[in-house]
Amino acid sequence: MTTSTALPPAPVSPGPRPKKQVPHNVKTSRRAAWIFAPSLLVSFLFVYVFIGITVYISLSNWKIGTSPDLSLRQPFGGTYAEIVQEQRFQADIRNVVIFTVIFLVLAILGGLIAALFIHHVSVGKGLFRTVFLLPYALSFIVTGVAWRWIFSPSTGVNEILRSMGIENPPGWTTDPTILGALNDPSGTDFLKVQFGIPVALLPIIFAAAWQLVGFAMAMYLAGLASIPEEHLEAASVDGANVWQRLRHIVLPQLWPSTITCFVLLLHVALKIFDLVVAMSGSGPGFVTDVPGIYIYNYLTSRYDKASAMAIILLLLTLAVIVPYLIRGYRKERKA
């Protein structure tokens, strides 16, 4: 009962906003419009206009960065038709999908576990929080270089493995093997790469997850702090064990944190560039190549191809973000 009276204040404050009492104070709203105008204009120009320009370039004949050719390429969309049949493009799409899925699972699960641990530990809370959050403060290039040494086949962890008597330690980022390959391309098919999990990508995913676990943890810690103690106490009184409390009270109430984590980490995964550049580059047969590196490589030699890849990357992001936004918008309207 106490909780239900404690909760309402939160929704109350955003409540009046949708009712739009604008006419009540026209002066304020005009002033607000003026204040917002520069940022609206700037974001419109630098986001939407530039996306439009990129779309146009991807459809044009503009090849060399320094000599613009804005005539439309014939047949229409030829650049897209050209790149989808490239081995490199197909490898990039495979890699970014695999990277995103495994990275999200690792980072979110790791963050949840770390948060639960810190939330319940009684000594050194601050220390643990700092330890987990610290990697997040570093640049991908810095950690990437360190991880490159760790996963270098001739040094790093393999030294330890060899000293333990393992004669053929893994090649890590140099291993071109595809785990669980779904197809075996002959070279003449449309599909030119094996679709599966590239082994070389796993150390990079691990490094990325390690770095962002702290971020997920911070989100979950905030979520955990907002779970009313009374809920857990009531459950204990009713005889729920630790697992049942976690399963039926904590996790459901952490769902909003999970969604936020998911969305914020997703764009890290789709845009990943610096970490891969530092750790492995494109790798043998593009096993660790990602769209970001593709765009960078083609910027000076094929502006249209780089732009087309950027648009495809944008579409990939939209495919996940738009449903989330729609869901959020609907919720808001219901409220």
Add this chain to the structure above:
Amino acid sequence: MRAPNKLKISLAVTAAASLIAVTGCSANQPAGSSAGGSDKLEITSWWTSGSEADALNVLIDGVKAAKPGLSVDNAAVSGGGGSNARQALAARLQAGSPPDSWQVHPAGQLKSYVDGGQVADLTELWTQNNWASQMPKGVAEAQQVNGKYYTVPIGVHRGNVLWTNPAVLSKANVKIDPAGGVDGLISSLKQVQAAGATPVCLGDKDIFASSQLLESIIMSRAGADNWKKLFTNEYSFDAPEVKQALQDYKTILSLANKDHSAITWDEASKKMANGACAVNLMGDWAYGELVNAKKKPGTDFTWVTFPGKEDIFDYVGDGFSIPANNIPHAEAANAWLKTLMDPKVQTDFAAKKGSIPAVKSADISGLSEYQQEAAKSFASAKVVSSLAHAQAAGAEFAQTYADAVSTFNGSGNADAFIASMTQAQKTQL
């Protein structure tokens, strides 16, 4: 109270932002249209590391000596093997405010600037000074696009050098004979392997190291003339010599360190000098890298030209061009180009940079043993342009080649490599 506060803050932020914008604009102004006239010169390059910066200073001192009172603005941009500098330059070219001169690789890379109408035709300057007769034919040709000169060469690097570790080779009782061709090289390398050592060091985290190895093999198998014809589509990547070269490349790759895709070219060169393997193919910028790492030429490492049926010099060049339009200080830029071609300046530049002079009359007696040998070979060998460094063909073709090599490294599928390269020969040349 709160709302007006917020308003004040946002106004302050807006004011600050516009202030930055305004000062930014005014700071840009003098670069474009200075009142200084001819006593100024702005140079763009990507030479920022120790030896490169020293070499660039030789050129700057040279032009200052030729034109007393000249103030030179060194607008070098570091990083990305020059790609950062080229992006910065591209922005300035599009904005119509170019520097007085900028660094350019000849041939392929030069062509993209010529196609864009951004570099000035220097043919008159070349014929007036009779520069073409002062350098090997291949070098003079590389400074041209469609028969006209657009750049001036300052130095020459060689791409096809095989750096060797004498201790590892003698332990396996192997001597690499440049005249033994690729077959001879491979049997030597197998002998090294049989003696229990790793034959080849390779560091292709940046793919150009592999591209350069494969290009050296193709040149050796097909010969200099056919190599040149690959870029006029008179000789095909489908030719039997190229197929053989791909097989050789695969064999050599199997004899290389397993972690090659995880290490960089300089790490591989140092590995070789440290005795981790017998040979390492790399351009002669590796020489400077090894000497900087306190390795002694002749004892810690030696060198041979990549074995082949003829003496081929895989040319990677440095030069400077000037803008076709809106040149801020034409007279100073002219003096700059003439300074670059001064034999003494070329010698001093080479001594710092580790390259060799492009001009034949430059005195090389003070240069290192390697440089003297390279200079001698440069005068007599067949000079061809490197594809791995986007010189033999334009940037698009070079990128297609780099991608095809990456793919081949993973799959070992020669047919796929040939298919994508023959396709590129038809559409991208």
